[in-house]
Amino acid sequence: MAGVTPLVRVLVVDDDALVRAGLTMMLDGAPGISVVGEADDGDQASAAADAHAPDVVLMDLRMPRIDGITATRRLRARPRPPEIIVLTTFDTDENILHALRAGASGFLLKDTPPAQIAAAVRQVAAGEPILSPRITRRLMDRVAVQAGAYAQAKATLAVLSPRERDVVVAIGQGRNNAETAIALGMTLATVKTHVSHILTKLDLDNRTQIALLAHDAGLA
Structure with missing residues (x-):
């Protein structure tokens, strides 16, 4: 009808x-x-x-x-x-x-x-x-938390040099030091030096924390 x-x-x-x-x-x-x-x-x-x-x-x-x-x-x-x-x-x-x-x-x-x-x-x-x-409301709160973590991570990484940021991205992508060296055209010793500097500058304890920071900043 x-x-x-x-x-x-x-x-x-x-x-x-x-x-x-x-x-x-x-x-x-x-x-x-x-x-x-x-x-x-x-x-x-x-x-x-x-x-x-x-x-x-x-x-x-x-x-x-x-x-x-x-x-x-x-x-x-x-x-x-x-x-x-x-x-x-x-x-x-x-x-x-x-x-x-x-x-x-x-x-x-x-x-x-x-x-x-x-x-x-x-x-x-x-x-x-x-x-x-x-x-x-829960999804809005989650987005707000993620946005806050993103802003904080970006600000934290701002103290790094461009090459140190490249190393952070590689770590966030799951690459080890040898793989990072190949991907970025560096020597293994240079990568290790960058990782050491990153840990010191950002007051971090290990590579896992670097990877989490890269994820929060949207770099990985």
Whole structure:
């Protein structure tokens, strides 16, 4: 019928039967949404997507056989991939970033109010990513910390000569002294001298700290 908005077809993937049942009951009662299938592990997600052609998948992270990150990556590699919302109790920075890099369109915590989960489903189905406010704040804080570390590292390295900075970059790339000498056209003795000067100028104890500084400064 003209003017009727199609239902958003949802697949729920979670190893907890009570969670699946609760999400199904809640979303099936939400306007514009229909839960078309369920799967109890990431290894069943692809088959369930084949069977039900969902628009949106609600994906748990911690599952016994195939985790949600792997399942998300597989679903997003399909010719016509569904949108993925990760719905989890585990909100570590690593989980958030891994999920987003795998192709998730959203990341919500399981304590998100039902109406907000339903709204998120409709939003990602319309092509608009969604993050819970708590997750957004954490990512903003992480970026701020990284920006601060970058500025500090750049200021620290400013005391080095251009050739010493070249050695810092080589160390940050994982090169040993011999490899650095070849890459930079120096003698091994010259590289060792530069490394010694770098440690002294920057008040560092070892090459690992040089490598971390190079990473923070965006040089490696």
